[in-house]
Amino acid sequence: MKKLMLGNAAFARGLYEAGCKFVSSYPGTPSTEITEEAAKYDEIYAEWAPNEKVAMEAALGASIAGARSFCGMKHVGLNVAADPLYTASYTGVNAGMVIAVADDQGMHSSQNEQDSRHHAIASKVPMLEPSDSGECKDFVKLAFEISEEFDTPVIVRMSTRVAHSQSSVEALDRNEPALREYTKNPQKYVMMPAFAKTRHVFVEERTQKLIAYAETSPLNRVEISDKAEFGVITNGAAYQYVKEALGEKASVLKLGMVNPMPVKLIQDFAAKYEKVYVIEELEGIIEEHCRNIGVNNVQGKEIFGYIGEINQAVIAEKLLGVKREFISLSENIPNRPPVMCAGCPHRGLFYCLSKLKVTVSGDIGCYTLGAAAPLTAVDTTICMGASISALHGFNKARGSESEHKTVAVIGDSTFMHSGMTGLVNIAYNNSNSTVIILDNSITGMTGHQQNPTTGKNLKGDPAAAVNLEELCRAIGIKRVRVVDPYHLAECEAAIKEELAADEASVIISRRPCALLKYVKHNPPFKVDADKCVGCKMCMKLGCPAISIKDGKAVIDHTQCVGCGICKEQCKIGAIE
Amino acid sequence: METKSIMIVGVGGQGSLLASRLLGNVLLAQGYDVKVSEVHGMSQRGGSVVTYVKYGDKVYSPVIEKGEADAVISFELLEAARCLPFLKKGGHLITSVQQIDPMPVVTGAAEYPADLEGKLRDAGVDLVAVDALSLAEQAGTAKASNVVLMGVFAALTDFPDELWQNALEQCVPPKFLELNKKAFELGKAAK
Incomplete structure (x- = not known):
């Protein structure tokens, strides 16, 4: 039966169906629910590690021990785990190992907007990128197969829109692979110079094999339209915006494998059209790759830039010159930034x-x-x-x-x-x-x-x-x-x-977070309007439950949890 | 069928995730391709929260841009005004009349615009404004204003009532089911 699933929940379902046995992660928006959802399956051992480096090392250990393993993190978490990542690329795996990294285009909940594809390229680890929940599940399962076939960890790159959008997914049964045999193999797993030199040769050969795989892999898909005026090469969430904005006006090469990228597939696709647009969020990685392989009829970053999310309206405006009309009030609408909750310790x-x-x-x-x-x-x-x-x-x-x-x-x-x-x-x-x-x-x-x-x-x-x-x-x-x-x-x-x-x-x-279920709230406080002199000392706390109405403080009883710091702050005793 | 777009907007903590889950369930049961896009993390902490629900034969983009929404369902008046530009010409604007001061208003850096309901009515959209908070309290808890508003939306659309009831049963814990069903009915009657 088809079910609506968050991209992250579908990812977890993929882990389950692929027979993943070990999960270790550190939470980070927008990646957190993958691990929370995976923990709901009894067949999967799942844990929070103290940080992403520990999580990735634990997952690599489980893989070397013979169990399919996973670790998940947000983009900045991969910086913390970069140390094990770059060497895990050399050791490779025993059972399959999949890493989720969730980028946050638009910085909905992050301190920077880095593009994690750079880590995949630099560590020479293959990276897949789904565009909706169904692909999240399918790509995770395929990622385990690629991991085992090519002896490498595989990164699956998520983004806020893919991780936190629900679309329909068909849940299937779990495949339960047996624990693989562990045999001592220092040439593969002890990365001291003599052994690591041999493994670096292996990594370069593996990359060539992965490029050959990318040429014919179902992960990379060409969608030809007879009515196409131009070609588009795209990936991840941007694929959805392209399809919605352009429909049959463009033929599309959708890259589900973003590292390494195919060569001939791109050259052949680009040769069909006079103009090819590369529509990718954040960095111009696909576009640079096109130029590196001699595909020069591409345009991308000069039109779409490097900042924030792309969407269907931007594509329609930039490529088709179509802009939707809308109504707005002349009124200035004050912003509503996030705030510490009422009762926040x-x-x-x-x-x-x-x-x-x-x-x-x-x-x-x-x-x-x-x-x-x-x-x-x-x-x-x-x-x-x-x-x-x-x-x-x-x-x-x-x-x-x-x-x-x-x-x-x-x-x-x-x-x-x-x-x-x-x-x-x-x-x-x-x-x-x-x-x-x-x-x-x-x-x-x-x-x-x-x-x-x-x-x-x-x-x-x-x-x-x-x-x-x-x-x-x-x-x-x-x-x-x-x-x-x-x-x-x-x-x-x-x-x-x-x-x-x-x-x-x-x-x-x-003091525990006021939103925790076990935290008992006190009855809400009230302002005695006769006593309140409107000095606004309570307003300095920035509590969302307190506001000023007609010169006097008012406490919203639906929000107040009775923490009492406003009572302590009120020197004239107007808050009870 | 052409893709339809519905935005559910409010203030972090008002329960827009449940509302979008209910709607998503109903649409999936109707046999549509559905996408629901949520915002998690920092903006949930008392900030503006926006959820996109899209359905049709085949839905691509999970997000809604200006001038695209067939309906905007808002839990708060200022958020309704903020999202007005997303509404399509002739689209429905359903809003609770509840007002929650954002921090710039609390600190005195900005003012909450006066008579927003009147201004929205004059903006030439199909406005339905209800006191969802009072109706929710009537049903048993202020927290159910999200379900009240879904009731209002249900009354404006023609999805079978049975689908809504099933969605409530699937998405609401049994302990709160009766209360939420009551909130839903009050919303339907309020339209």
Whole structure:
């Protein structure tokens, strides 16, 4: 029976049907649901790893041991896992290994817009790219076969639109391949120079074989239209926009295998048309390949650019000169940026940092929203874990001038991912830095995933929980304290004391995410309109439940969870 | 059949994912090719949230661009105004009259436009404005305003009621089913 499935759920179904036995991933939008969905199948062992490098190494280990394996991550996660990726290309696999990397064209939930195809090219690992949910499932199954036939990990590249669109998928039964035999083979699996040199030769030969495969693979498909005025070469989500915008006006070469790319197939297709447009999001990788193989009647990036998503309207306008009419109000419509939720435990802590005018080295998570008005507390956000390491560099560069007024903020999951190595650096290199761990007992932004500090694993079963206080002390930090971010005075005092200290310290701001099911909410607070003087002190918290109506504060009872920081903030006692 | 496009818009946390799931289920049961495109991650945290639902004989692009939507279903008035340009000429605009101040309004950097309902009515679209929040509270919880609005949409279209009931049964946990069925009926009657 056909079912509507998210691209990510269809991907997981592909893992199931292909007999994948081992899954290890780190969450990251838009890749997260692949692993969450895979974990629902009892036949698959699935886990959250502390970061993408660990996940990929675990998946490679499982593959070498003889089980079909998978690891999934977002585009920036592949940077973290680049180290094992480039050498896994040399070792190859035993049982098939598939890697999902989800790019975020348009940066719906990311800090950059990198094109992961560069990693596939640089590591010489084949990369497939589906265009809808059905292809997600089919390509994953084919990826395992390619992996085993060519002795290589295979990357399946997703994008926000493919990962988070539902389309119909036919679910089939699971094929259960037996565990492959493991035999010791240091020439293949011990990558020291003598052995790696031989494997590099193998990698180059493999690439040639993969190019030959790409020429005839069903992954690459030509759709000829008799009415075509020109040709289009495209991939991934862009294929859908091309078909919708151009219909029969163009013949299409759809590349489902984006690394390595075919040569003759492209040359023959391009020779049929005077004009060929390459329509690909982000980098001009297909277009450059065309020019490299002597196909010069192509145009792409000069028309469509390198930034953001492409869509059917852009293609229709640029290639056909067709623009749709639309109505709009003359009214200025205020933006609605994302905000910290009502009752978010991060709010109180950020309010204190903002009030104390502290310089804040930030990190990746819901708390990145502390950079937005009215809190505007965050100075920098770079990548996972960078808050702590960058704070260290900042303080070493500016010395005592910054040591007493600069902090790092990092979530519990991000701290486990790659923050703790930065803290080791602080302790080891004797840095007078103050680190605040925002422990909300969950991986929040990606939609509530367990992590090594929460005491539960991906399947929801009890697991060992890292004790953050003990870990920080073991690393060598002597000043470690815990505060409750719902108590503003306590937070403020702790921040002042630790900034004043002449050694490194860690403040753990601990309170579970207000959206967690087990968190009990207090009754909503109310503003006594007779007492409220309209001073707007409560508005400085940036709580979405509080607004000003007719000069007085009002609390929206449907949003308020009774955290009480506005009550503490209101000096005249108008909030009850 | 030519592809039809419906946008479901609101504020993060208002339940647009359930609404699109219900609609997707109904359309699939009707035998259409269907695509539903959602937004996850950062923008879900109280920001503008947009879901695209498209159906027809064969649907390609999962997204909807300006001037393409046959209907826009909005959970909030400002979001209805924001998405007005996506509506096709003669398209339906169904909106809850609920107003939620975005952060720039909360901080005083911007103003929530006055009388948006009137301005939308004057914009020459087929507007249906309902107090979905009150109807949802009448059904038992403010959270069901998403289902109320799907009821309004159901009354404007002619998909068999049985398909909607099946979709509710498939998408809503049994514990909340009766409440949501009530919300759906109140929406249908409100049109």
